[in-house]
Amino acid sequence: MAGISSPSSPPAPPRPSTASHDDKTITMDPETNSVEANPNESTNNFTLLLTINFAVLIAGSIGATLLTKFYFIHKGSSRWVSTWVQSAGFPLLSLPVFLPHHLFHLTPRRPFSGFTTKLTILSLLVGVFIGVSNLLFSWGTSYLPVSTSSLLLSSQLAFNLILSAVIAKNKITFKNLNCVILLTLSSVLLALSASSDRPAGLTHRQYLIGFFSTLAAGISFAVYLPVMEVIYREVRSYAMVVEMQLLVGMAATAFASVGMAADDGFSDLENEGAAIFDLGEAAYWMTIAGCAVTWQMSFLGTAGMVFLTTSLTSGICMTALLALNVGSGVVVYGDEFGGVKAVATVLCVWGFCSYVYGMYQKPQNRRGVSVEIMM
Numbered sequence: 001m002a003g004i005s006s007p008s009s010p011p012a013p014p015r016p017s018t019a020s021h022d023d024k025t026i027t028m029d030p031e032t033n034s035v036e037a038n039p040n041e042s043t044n045n046f047t048l049l050l051t052i053n054f055a056v057l058i059a060g061s062i063g064a065t066l067l068t069k070f071y072f073i074h075k076g077s078s079r080w081v082s083t084w085v086q087s088a089g090f091p092l093l094s095l096p097v098f099l100p101h102h103l104f105h106l107t108p109r110r111p112f113s114g115f116t117t118k119l120t121i122l123s124l125l126v127g128v129f130i131g132v133s134n135l136l137f138s139w140g141t142s143y144l145p146v147s148t149s150s151l152l153l154s155s156q157l158a159f160n161l162i163l164s165a166v167i168a169k170n171k172i173t174f175k176n177l178n179c180v181i182l183l184t185l186s187s188v189l190l191a192l193s194a195s196s197d198r199p200a201g202l203t204h205r206q207y208l209i210g211f212f213s214t215l216a217a218g219i220s221f222a223v224y225l226p227v228m229e230v231i232y233r234e235v236r237s238y239a240m241v242v243e244m245q246l247l248v249g250m251a252a253t254a255f256a257s258v259g260m261a262a263d264d265g266f267s268d269l270e271n272e273g274a275a276i277f278d279l280g281e282a283a284y285w286m287t288i289a290g291c292a293v294t295w296q297m298s299f300l301g302t303a304g305m306v307f308l309t310t311s312l313t314s315g316i317c318m319t320a321l322l323a324l325n326v327g328s329g330v331v332v333y334g335d336e337f338g339g340v341k342a343v344a345t346v347l348c349v350w351g352f353c354s355y356v357y358g359m360y361q362k363p364q365n366r367r368g369v370s371v372e373i374m375m
Contacts, residue, residue, distance in 0.1 A: 049238065050308050054317065057301025061321045062328055063294035065141075065149075069333060071287050072142050075278045080265035081288075082138035084256040087131065089292030090249025093300070097243050112243055114236060122231055123244045127251025129224065130299075134252060135259070136217035143202060143210025145335040152211065154322050154348060156218035158184045160225055160315040167226040168311055175358030176312055182351030183319050186344035225302075225311035232307045241307045245300050313355075320352035 068082060076082070100106040140149050161180045164170040202210075235241060260266050273284035305314035326345050329335040 053304035060297025087252035123247035131252040131255030140214030156222035159222035
């Protein structure tokens, strides 16, 4: 009889529920409760997580750039120290990784469950690669104005577009090609004006070192983004992204620590605070702590953007933040902001807005993955 179950029949095991979302199927595992069954709820949670993640990226990117320049302006001079603090804040990620399960019992999922040996090794290798990129960024930031280094980093987008198509198999469309061309043009304009943008007292050789170090840092980041997109295809949740970032930060810090030990950088860290930093020891350690926190926010925000969208979208969002970095450099440090930089900034904003408009026309949770922060 309809509506009545046979008493002798065992209850059927829970079946995964699915929901179509923009040509993607979102599946809910009843054992792990990893994704919501309601597609509208899933979309809302995805949008909320993406918004929070982007806010973390904005705060981290601007804060890290300004504090790193602040360190060098006030007599900080060790590029190894600057490199080290970019990843040394990784223990902070232990809080969202371990506390929800072990202390607050908010999730049955144990930290690092689902990690394979391959995923662990890849995370550590990426960490070493990021350590090299951090060193290049430190060299560039130590010589160049914030506005110049920020705009120059946008050159990574041209490489990002190509590599995301080759490595991550992303499609090249008019909206992302248009955005990349505009943002790359802003870097070309900046490079052409390099001779008139040299800070007082900086030699031509030092300027070139800063210029090409920053360029190399941008290119290395263009490699990092699509590689991580491919790796994240084996990652099931945002919680695993945070756990991977903990391993990446650990490896990057180990790389920087070896460099510091070889170059007597730990002595520099102690001596700078006590005798060199012109604002005093307390301000020095506050600057170091601030750099460590904001850099972790920046890297976690970047990783989250790659996981939730694509490597190219992440690169475009980060490049769009350069306009804010340029403005903050002008406001906070009085960086020169002539006509060429104004045009370059307009191109940066124009390119990003065109890309966002294209995305707005077709909003989507493109990955169809778990959007729970801690499962």
